[in-house]
Amino acid sequence: MKPQSMKAETAAKKLGILLDAAPEEFRAAVITRDELAALQADPPEWLETLRREGPHPRNVVAAKLGVSNSGLARGGVTEPITTAEIKALLEAPPAWLVQERATQAAVRAEKIRVADRDKERAARRAAGGGGGSGV
Known part of the structure; x- marks a missing residue:
């Protein structure tokens, strides 16, 4: 084989x-x-x-910076960068990085909110509460 x-x-x-x-x-x-x-x-x-x-691929760079791959592109980071370059960006973050990290944090918070809401709805259904309009 x-x-x-x-x-x-x-x-x-x-x-x-x-x-x-x-x-x-x-x-x-x-x-x-x-x-x-x-x-x-x-x-x-x-x-x-x-x-x-490094140099690191985009997905690794994005994760280390705490942003999305799209956020990297919006920030003009199109080439692979090294760990030293990532550290420099984190030590003195440019405006685009501050904005993209805030955006990413908001996206994570929204995902958590939706997951919590869905768990709560599932718990109510399991308890026989129903109560939803089935939208």
Whole structure:
């Protein structure tokens, strides 16, 4: 039975690294699930360095800055950036970052509010309260 494999691009996404910053032997490889698991369990030095210092892919940059991928684009961050650049942005946040972090916080708060409302409605239905118009 042939082991399942993936392109290096897919493996890089699963590892949270920027493919272009990985060594050539990784970029040119077809990675099996077992090889990916081994990289995750015991990362080589190059992988640890990439995760620690970057450059990082957009989704990692967005998470570290506490904004959405769209927020990065609105802020003009279109290229991968390093951990040092992320720290600099967090230490002296530009106006766009302050705004995007506030937007992200509002989105999270709204998601929590809706989830709480839905739990409350489900609890009332389970208790036989009904009471809703079924909209």
